[in-house]
Amino acid sequence: MGLSGAFAIWAGALGLVAMALAITRPNVVHALIWVVAGLISLAAGFFALGAGFAGAVQILIYAGAIIAVFIFVVMTIDSGDAALARERVRLGKGWKLPLVLVLAVLAPVALSLPGGGLDGAPVAVPAQRLGALLFGPWAVAVEVASAMLIAALLGARHLARREGGQ
Amino acid sequence: MTPLFLTAALVLATGLFAVGLFGLMIRRGILFQIIALEIMLTGPALAFVAAGAHHGDPGGQGMFIFVLVLAASEVALGLALYLRLGRHADVSDSDTVNLLRR
Incomplete structure (x- = not known):
């Protein structure tokens, strides 16, 4: 490895x-x-x-x-x-x-682990390739993720606001 | 002995998910449960990054970014709900709000 x-x-x-x-x-x-x-x-x-x-x-x-x-x-x-x-x-x-x-959930995972064929050293992925992916083929997914962040922002602001007069 | 870097990483990711799930079940404080949910999310994040490193593919890190966005949204909404529950009903415990009414 x-x-x-x-x-x-x-x-x-x-x-x-x-x-x-x-x-x-x-x-x-x-x-x-x-x-x-x-x-x-x-x-x-x-x-x-x-x-x-x-x-x-x-x-x-x-x-x-x-x-x-x-x-x-x-x-x-x-x-x-x-x-x-x-x-x-x-x-x-x-x-x-x-x-x-938890152990009952984990037991099938432990039994089904692949025993071979997954060897090899990790390959470095520079940030340039990640950026080319995120702003190229995955641009729509990034937009959806940003929409989710804005929805979470609005929801958190709505939930945590102080109501006047209380 | 075959070097199995990705298998070891997947075992670690499964372990992280299991630790988070265990924490989610044994804790009743809402803050601790949100922390446990965060730990559960780090398991898939590690699996994505390790698989991306194994294949030399940027998709692993891309999915890690999406996991991070999900974690941030979940923490923002969870903590806002926690603050509201604590302010209006003096609740810091998930068992006392399991009926969704008072």
């Missing part, structure tokens, strides 16, 4: 561990910090795969902008000791059935 592929797998494994830690933290700020760690590990994996544009976008937009929105919302709530204790109690008791369900 080559050195870069091995590094990508190692970085992705680190990201997986960080994400697993993120979903088990009772404190939402700690969970967000682990999510950022996982996203940056995945971005390192993207760089090692030769997908430099995806890695940069992962750091700038995912870990930068989207998590920053989370931080803003977390700052508006008061997560006191009561909420922390409640999350701890819930984390301790309700995990067995979901674990069984």
Whole structure:
């Protein structure tokens, strides 16, 4: 698989561990910090795969902008000791059935993994080719994606607005 | 031993999706559930980028951009709903709003 592929797998494994830690933290700020760690590990994996544009976008937009929105919302709530204790109690008791369900979903995937024919080193794809794809054959899809972003923007503004007189 | 870079990447992507799904099921706080949804979306994103790198095709990174747009929209709407629920009904828990009425 080559050195870069091995590094990508190692970085992705680190990201997986960080994400697993993120979903088990009772404190939402700690969970967000682990999510950022996982996203940056995945971005390192993207760089090692030769997908430099995806890695940069992962750091700038995912870990930068989207998590920053989370931080803003977390700052508006008061997560006191009561909420922390409640999350701890819930984390301790309700995990067995979901674990069984997730493993049941994963079992057929693990059995159907291809055993061969997928070897080879990752091939670097420069951002120029990505741009030629996005602004050429995929231009309509990019327009639809931008329309979805505007719809989400309007929806979020409508949902989160303060009603006058209350 | 055959080097199986893409297989390892797909295993990692499946693992990320499973971790997110597990988090979505064990957490009841809405903020934690939105975080778990984000983690679920990183699994397919990794699969797309790894497949694009395997084939040397820019389509993998293009689909990653679309996954990112989807994640951004979902977070914006989810957090707006969370703020509204917290402001009007003092709810931070998805079990208390599962009837869609009060």
